[in-house]
Amino acid sequence: MTKDEALDIIEDDTYEFQNLSYELKCDKEILLLCNPDIWLWDEEPLNEYKAIIKKYYSKDVSFIREGLLKSGCDSSFLIFADDSLSDNEELMLDAIRVDVPVGNPILWGSVALKNNLEFLLKAIEINPELREVIDEDDQISTNIKNLL
Numbered sequence: 001m002t003k004d005e006a007l008d009i010i011e012d013d014t015y016e017f018q019n020l021s022y023e024l025k026c027d028k029e030i031l032l033l034c035n036p037d038i039w040l041w042d043e044e045p046l047n048e049y050k051a052i053i054k055k056y057y058s059k060d061v062s063f064i065r066e067g068l069l070k071s072g073c074d075s076s077f078l079i080f081a082d083d084s085l086s087d088n089e090e091l092m093l094d095a096i097r098v099d100v101p102v103g104n105p106i107l108w109g110s111v112a113l114k115n116n117l118e119f120l121l122k123a124i125e126i127n128p129e130l131r132e133v134i135d136e137d138d139q140i141s142t143n144i145k146n147l148l
Contacts, residue, residue, distance in 0.1 A: 006030055014038070018045040028063060035067050035077060045047055050080065058082040061091055068098050075105040086110040089119050096126050106130055111139045117147055124148065 006024045009016045014037040024030055031053060038049055057063040059082045068091075070113075075095040085091055087110045090092035095105035106123055113119055114137065117140060119139065124130050134140055134148065 003027060003030070007033065010034060015040075015041060015045070016080060019047065025049075026056055028057065031057070032063075032066055032070055035070050039076070053080045059084060061085060061088055065094055066090055068094055075099040075108075078105055078108050081108075087113055089113060089116070092119070093122060093126065096123050096130070099127075104133065106133055107137065111117075114140050116146050117144055120144065 001021065001024065003024060006020055006027075007030060010020075010030055010033050014034040017030070017034050020030070025048070031049070034049065038046055041049070041078050053063075058080055061137075064077065064081045064085060068075060070077075075098055075144075078095055081091070086108055089090075092105060092113060093106070099105050101119065114134075120134060124134075131148065135145060
């Protein structure tokens, strides 16, 4: 099966992911096409999807960003991101943008990022409801909270 054939099949039914060759399953475009339908899959194909992303793409900022923006509804795609990306301000702001009004991606951010006043001000500008989340987050210093 060619990649184009696989894309056509996945476009019609993302659950067909499980029937693709491993090589096609590892293709970025195919993986992203499956999102956000993956959350409706059975455990076995979902686990395989997660394992592939973890192995090949969890540190790829552009891949994670595309997945976030493609989902268009929440920041759940962040679970695929490597912890090393939790310091990436632009990625976190993108996650907050797609998660409005929930705003919980800030909880995934690194301690350093959560204590960056400039970042927090940008995040609150995107979603004012984040003030509550920030007030309840023990990892954010009281001094920073007082400046907000």
